[in-house]
Amino acid sequence: MGKEGTPMKETARIEHFFASLHGCNEPYANMVLCHKLMAKDFAEKSGIPVPETIGVLKPVSEDDIRNYDYNSLPDSFVMKGALGRYGQAVTIVTGRRGEDFELAGGRIMTRDTLIEAACSIYNGKWSEWSVPVHNEQWKDIIFFEELLKPHPDTKPYLKCGMSDIRFGMHKLVPFHMLLRLSLEKADGKSNTHYSDSIPPLLTPAGYTTGETLVKPLLGTSETGKTLLGIKWPCYEEALDTAMRVQHAFRVNHCTLDIAITDRGPVFMEGHASTRSYTGADMKVLATRFLRIEKCVHEGRIKSMDDARDVMHDIFVPPYKFDFEEWRNNMWDLGYQIGQKHRQRSH
Numbered sequence: 043m044g045k046e047g048t049p050m051k052e053t054a055r056i057e058h059f060f061a062s063l064h065g066c067n068e069p070y071a072n073m074v075l076c077h078k079l080m081a082k083d084f085a086e087k088s089g090i091p092v093p094e095t096i097g098v099l100k101p102v103s104e105d106d107i108r109n110y111d112y113n114s115l116p117d118s119f120v121m122k123g124a125l126g127r128y129g130q131a132v133t134i135v136t137g138r139r140g141e142d143f144e145l146a147g148g149r150i151m152t153r154d155t156l157i158e159a160a161c162s163i164y165n166g167k168w169s170e171w172s173v174p175v176h177n178e179q180w181k182d183i184i185f186f187e188e189l190l191k192p193h194p195d196t197k198p199y200l201k202c203g204m205s206d207i208r209f210g211m212h213k214l215v216p217f218h219m220l221l222r223l224s225l226e227k228a229d230g231k232s233n234t235h236y237s238d239s240i241p242p243l244l245t246p247a248g249y250t251t252g253e254t255l256v257k258p259l260l261g262t263s264e265t266g267k268t269l270l271g272i273k274w275p276c277y278e279e280a281l282d283t284a285m286r287v288q289h290a291f292r293v294n295h296c297t298l299d300i301a302i303t304d305r306g307p308v309f310m311e312g313h314a315s316t317r318s319y320t321g322a323d324m325k326v327l328a329t330r331f332l333r334i335e336k337c338v339h340e341g342r343i344k345s346m347d348d349a350r351d352v353m354h355d356i357f358v359p360p361y362k363f364d365f366e367e368w369r370n371n372m373w374d375l376g377y378q379i380g381q382k383h384r385q386r387s388h
């Protein structure tokens with residue numbers, strides 16, 4: 043059972059619906075958005091701040107990885123796979139210890155272990171298989187980028203690393219904002235699966251809240267500060283950036299991770315859709331989605347300002363949710379959900 047007696051079947055069906063929403067985007071746009079290097083390149087050309095790429099390694103064999111000149115990299119850097127996911131392909135290096143590397147959070151990684159991690163990226167161990175560019179022979183690309191620094195006002199909440207906001211976006215309207223904090227125990231990564239509890243969501247005005255979460259809330263930061271009721275630094279700018287990213291990529295539906303850095307919001311990565319809006323009540327998200335679609339249908343969203351207004355409207359409770367009613371409403375708007383009708387081919 044889901045929370046408060048919701049049959050899991052319904053929650054699962056909503057999750058399945060959300061996971062299918064990449065289908066309402068142009069496939070090429072999905073491919074660019076989900077490929078970290080292509081996405082950064084495209085976003086940068088659209089005037090959106092991204093982490094600077096400082097090296098790209100396209101190996102033909104593992105020997106190319108062993109022979110790479112790691113001394114050519116700056117003392118701090120982040121290693122990633124272009125198709126990596128869940129933080130598994132990410133290594134955040136904050137300094138050197140002789141031949142070895144110091145990670146965010148203080149752990150030491152030997153040079154050999156870093157090379158092993160790079161080989162795992164190359165071999166596609168962490169790659170997003172659903173992305174059409176995935177290729178058996180070439181597998182994944184390894185790249186190095188600048189280490190982003192946290193916004194000064196977020197430092198009291200962090201032992202290491204930085205914070206970012208994950209925006210769930212539909213047709214320019216943010217419908218879910220999750221605050222994520224780098225964790226020392228995750229070597230500076232903020233992916234939520236490294237923690238048993240979920241960091242707060244953000245209200246449309248940018249305040250942290252535990253409302254509408256269905257999983258245990260992370261009420262305090264690793265530094266012991268309360269995380270609730272705080273206006274998150276740089277929120278307005280991050281919201282603006284998320285909208286600009288979605289507009290630039292021309293995708294109807296996506297999730298976007300916007301880092302809150304010392305130089306303002308930085309677009310870190312995007313996904314075309316997701317099944318799990320970590321900890322979120324899917325009934326609430328389904329209701330917000332329907333409300334957005336109704337506004338689109340009525341021609342209400344003609345500008346970024348309109349999209350912001352709609353965001354404020356869709357967050358207003360109460361959320362009365364009846365699955366059949368929702369499904370019928372969605373059907374009227376052209377979305378076919380569940381077993382009764384085949385999933386729309388998007």
Ligand SMILES: Nc1ncnc2c1ncn2[C@@H]1O[C@H](COP(=O)(O)OP(=O)(O)O)[C@@H](O)[C@H]1O
Pocket residue numbers: 093120122126127128129130131132134187188189190191203204206224230231232233299310311
């Ligand atoms: N350039 C960077 N500087 C500092 N931290 C970073 C940087 N890139 C990623 N991180 C941290 O690592 C996490 C995972 O990186 P990300 O690029 O989102 O990969 P994944 O797709 O595997 O989640 C981010 O959520 C963030 O906390």
Ligand SMILES: [Mg+2]
Pocket residue numbers: 128129233299311
């Ligand atoms: Mg990520």
